[in-house]
Amino acid sequence: QVTLRESGPALVKPTQTLTLTCTFSGFSLSTNGMCVSWVRQPPGKALEWLALIDWDDDKYYVTSLKTRLTISKDTSKNQVVLTMSNMDPVDTATYYCARTVGADYFFDYWGQGTLVTVSS
Amino acid sequence: DIVMAQSPDSLAVSLGERATINCKSSQSVLYSSNNKNYLAWYQQRPGQPPKLLIYWASTRESGVPDRFSGSGSGTDFTLTISSLQAEDVAVYYCQQYYSTPSFGPGTKVDIK
Numbered sequence: 001q002v003t004l005r006e007s008g009p010a011l012v013k014p015t016q017t018l019t020l021t022c023t024f025s026g027f028s029l030s031t032n033g034m035c036v037s038w039v040r041q042p043p044g045k046a047l048e049w050l051a052l053i054d055w056d057d058d059k060y061y062v063t064s065l066k067t068r069l070t071i072s073k074d075t076s077k078n079q080v081v082l083t084m085s086n087m088d089p090v091d092t093a094t095y096y097c098a099r100t101v102g103a104d105y106f107f108d109y110w111g112q113g114t115l116v117t118v119s120s
Numbered sequence: 121d122i123v124m125a126q127s128p129d130s131l132a133v134s135l136g137e138r139a140t141i142n143c144k145s146s147q148s149v150l151y152s153s154n155n156k157n158y159l160a161w162y163q164q165r166p167g168q169p170p171k172l173l174i175y176w177a178s179t180r181e182s183g184v185p186d187r188f189s190g191s192g193s194g195t196d197f198t199l200t201i202s203s204l205q206a207e208d209v210a211v212y213y214c215q216q217y218y219s220t221p222s223f224g225p226g227t228k229v230d231i232k
Contacts, residue, residue, distance in 0.1 A: 046213065047164075049221040096170075104175070107215075
C-alpha cells in the first residue's frame with residue numbers, strides 16, 4: 001500500500017526558509033522509474049507543480065521558483081525534502097507530495113497535504 | 121513552459137445529466153514517436169488531495185467509474201462525466217506532462 005505524508009512547520013515568517021519533509025511507504029526511491037514531486041495549492045486556488053526528484057537523483061524545478069527551491073532525497077529513510085527560501089505571504093498554501101512512476105509525470109498517489117502560512 | 125487553460129470556470133449540472141469540461145494546452149502534448157497525448161485529469165473534492173482519474177488523455181485509472189471519460193488530442197481535450205452523481209461535486213484539473221508538469225486552473229462542478 002502506497003502512502004505519502006507531508007510534515008513541516010505550519011507557520012513561517014517572511015524571509016525565512018521553509019523545510020518540508022515527505023515520508024513515504026509502499027515503494028522505494030531507489031527503484032528504477034520512481035519519482036516524487038511537490039505540488040502546492042494556495043487557498044481557493046489552483047494546483048502548482050514545484051519540483052521533482054527521481055530514482056537517479058535527477059531534479060527538476062518550476063521555472064518561476066527555481067532559484068528558491070531545493071529538492072533532495074534520503075532513500076534509506078524513504079524521505080524527500082523540499083526547501084524554499086525567502087518565504088513570502090503569497091507562498092501561503094497547502095503543500096502536497098505526490099508519486100509518479102516512470103518518466104511520465106502524472107501523479108498516481110498523493111499525500112494529504114500540509115498547510116503552511118507565511119505571516120509575521 | 122506549457123500553459124494549460126480550462127473552460128468553463130464552473131458549471132452546474134442536474135443529477136444524471138452530462139458534464140463536459142474542456143482543457144487546452146498552449147502547445148501540442150502529443151508525442152509523435154509513440155502517438156500518446158501527455159495529458160491527465162484529476163478530481164479534487166473539498167478538503168481532499170487530488171485524485172488521478174485519467175492519464176494518456178483517455179486511459180481511466182484503476183477503480184475510476186466508467187462514467188468518467190477523456191478524449192481529445194494535440195492541444196484540445198475533454199473530460200466527460202456521462203451521468204453526474206452527487207459524489208462528483210468537485211474541482212477538476214487537467215495536467216500536461218509532455219514537459220515539466222503544469223496544471224490547468226480548474227473547473228468547479230456543482231449540482232443544479
